[in-house]
Amino acid sequence: xxxxxxxxxxxxxxxxxxxxxxxxxxxxxxxxxxxxxxxxxxxxxxxxxxxxxxxxxxxxxxxxxxxxxxxxxxxxxxxxxxxxxxxxxxxxxxxxxxxxxxxxxxxxxxxxxxxxxxxxxxxxxxxxxxxxxxxxxxxxxxxxxxxxxxxxxxxxxxxxxxxxxxxxxxxxxxxxxxxxxxxxxxxxxxxxxxxxxxxx
Amino acid sequence: xxxxxxxxxxxxxxxxxxxxxxxxxxxxxxxxxxxxxxxxxxxxxxxxxxxxxxxxxxxxxxxxxxxxxxxxxxxxxxxxxxxxxxxxxxxxxxxxxxxxxxxxxxxxxxxxxxxxxxxxxxxxxxxxxxxxxxxxxxxxxxxxxxxxxxxxxxxxxxxxxxxxxxxxxxxxxxxxxxxxxxxxxxxxxxxxxxxxxxxxxxxxxxxxxxxxxxxxxxxxxxxxxxxxxxxxxxxxxxxxxxxxxxxxxxxxxxxxxxxxxxxxxxxxxx
Numbered sequence: 380x381x382x383x384x385x386x387x388x389x390x391x392x393x394x395x396x397x398x399x400x401x402x403x404x405x406x407x408x409x410x411x412x413x414x415x416x417x418x419x420x421x422x423x424x425x426x427x428x429x430x431x432x433x434x435x436x437x438x439x440x441x442x443x444x445x446x447x448x449x450x451x452x453x454x455x456x457x458x459x460x461x462x463x464x465x466x467x468x469x470x471x472x473x474x475x476x477x478x479x480x481x482x483x484x485x486x487x488x489x490x491x492x493x494x495x496x497x498x499x500x501x502x503x504x505x506x507x508x509x510x511x512x513x514x515x516x517x518x519x520x521x522x523x524x525x526x527x528x529x530x531x532x533x534x535x536x537x538x539x540x541x542x543x544x545x546x547x548x549x550x551x552x553x554x555x556x557x558x559x560x561x562x563x564x565x566x567x568x569x570x571x572x573x574x575x576x577x578x579x
Numbered sequence: 580x581x582x583x584x585x586x587x588x589x590x591x592x593x594x595x596x597x598x599x600x601x602x603x604x605x606x607x608x609x610x611x612x613x614x615x616x617x618x619x620x621x622x623x624x625x626x627x628x629x630x631x632x633x634x635x636x637x638x639x640x641x642x643x644x645x646x647x648x649x650x651x652x653x654x655x656x657x658x659x660x661x662x663x664x665x666x667x668x669x670x671x672x673x674x675x676x677x678x679x680x681x682x683x684x685x686x687x688x689x690x691x692x693x694x695x696x697x698x699x700x701x702x703x704x705x706x707x708x709x710x711x712x713x714x715x716x717x718x719x720x721x722x723x724x725x726x727x728x729x730x731x732x733x734x735x736x737x738x739x740x741x742x743x744x745x746x747x748x749x750x751x752x753x754x755x756x757x758x759x760x761x762x763x764x765x766x767x768x769x770x771x772x773x774x775x776x777x778x779x780x781x782x783x784x785x786x787x788x789x790x791x792x793x794x795x796x797x798x799x800x801x802x803x804x805x806x807x808x809x810x811x812x813x814x815x816x817x818x819x820x821x822x823x824x825x826x827x828x829x830x831x832x833x834x835x836x837x838x839x840x841x842x843x844x845x846x847x848x849x
Contacts, residue, residue: 392679396654426704492706492764494795495818496582496628496848516582516848518659520706520764538580561659561681563623 381577382408382417384442386434394423394455397560401571411441419577420445422554424457428482428523429469431457439475446477446552451576453507454554459547460525462554468523478547480527489540492522497545497557499535505548507572508534515565517545517557524556582848583812583840584628584819585833586797587826591615591634591648591664593641598648601635602824612827616651622826623656625833628848630656631684631767631821634664635742642671646678653679661709669698676703684709684767687740690747690754693761700762709797710758711767713739713774714751714784725752725791729783736784743771751784755792765795767821773801780811780820789816797821805831805839812845 381403383391391407398405398421405421408414420442424431446452454462463474466482474482485491496516501508517537524543527533534553535546547554553573559566589600589612600612612618619630630652634645642665649662662675663684672683689695689710700708714736720726724735736751755766768788770781780798789796795818798811802822811817825831837847 390676390679390681392650392653392677393657393681396679397657400655400657425707426702490581490793490795490818492794493581494706494765495584497580498582519581522705561657563626563657567657 380417381405381419381421381574382414383421383423384414384435384438385409386431386438390425391423393558394421394560397567397570398574401567401574403570403574411438414438414441414445417445417450419451419453419573422452422454422458422461424455424461426457427468428457428460428466428474429472431461432469432472432474435461435475442475449551451551451553451573453573454552455560456521456556456558459544459554459556460523462547462552463525463527466523477552478525478527478532478549479529480525482523482525484523485521485543486540492520493539493543494520496562497537497539499537499545501535502533503548505534505553506576507548507553507569508546509572510568511565517555517559517562517566519545519557521556580846581818582628582846583817584797585626585808585837585847586629586631586819586821587622587627587833588631588633588799588821588823589615589618590823591632591636591645593634593636593644593648596644598644600827602827610828615648618827619652619656619660622833623658626837626849627658627833628819629659629661631661631663633684634662636664642674646674649675649678649680663709663711668695669702672699672703676707682707682709682765684711686711686713687742689758690738690740690749693757696758696761696763700764705762705764705794708763709765709767710755710763711769712751712755712758713743713769713771715739715746715771716781716784723750725750725787727752727783727787739771752787752791755788755796759792759794763794765797765818766792767797767799770800774799776801777803779803779807782811782814785811785817786815789818795819805836808836809840809843809845812840
């Protein structure tokens, strides 16, 4: 079972349908207890950082436990940003802090939000990006982006006026700034890879 | 670098079970193009970057049909889906988001009550609100208008609402800026002078809007060939080009259009 964390922030149907399409067994989980026993956990997210953290905080202990136990975890969009310690979008609201560093706003002079399809620059081979190459494009929608202190966690970047972190990989944790569930066949490939990692 | 997007638009008549995609030429001569979820599936396979569904009947009773169309589509189409037509409140928007839509487009209801834009974007984020603007050239210049130079002379653009049947007196470019400040994430800009003419996009209109707002602008109205898309991408900063007829009636396949653009130096997703 792949748990999709439902913390009251928007549309979970897209990720549910996409996981279903790659023959996973997704379940929408609204209570922290529901995460126990999940083979993998997806943390989706839309909206503002502060509001997401307010809603997500009750899952904090259960998520940390799953992380320590080695359960594969996939963060998507704001689900990547909340892994950091803090965000310029919501000063004073701490993130999960699993990745050292902060989330900052895209620079003035570029289109904000970055909305649309952009290509990746893959920085190192990771299992979830198997079958993905630099020419493949993914759907991004965001106004802020993560800046990790330790650059070795970066799996892929993209370019939107500045170098933008597109994917992070650290042990059993993987996160994308783009939306794999909205990125056509290549996005489904990433979800399929993630689901496969939960079966190892 | 961000790719330019190609977006097929499905004008939906929801008066029949399951709905049907229609295309009228200047509101006459309606042609039927197919079943909405099936056509959306075909366009997804063909490489559409996003799909727009517009309920042209826009009546409250038919929202349920639109909800079922989006539910069905989102089971097998994995690109962003935008839905518009008659959405008047954040509550009505929620029904459509819950069915699997990623964005809603608002037009008449936002012109009548601009706070609607903030009400939806506060809850679902700016990226989820597309403000659709139907703009018509006006050559009689008045003070306070956003003047745009065109080969036909300087003009301003007036917003229409109620599906092009009524005019508002509101300046379309100024409205785009205001919509942005209220929280719109994107502008879907249709030229009424070009819509249905097959003469190509209104370049001065698209260029002016794309320069004067910082959110993405989707060019719409008048597209009949890949050359029209090439022109709008070469001459303006439009983020996307929207078209209906050229895809519906088998004249052009989306993938072929994208290859055509790519060969001519436009960054598109293949």
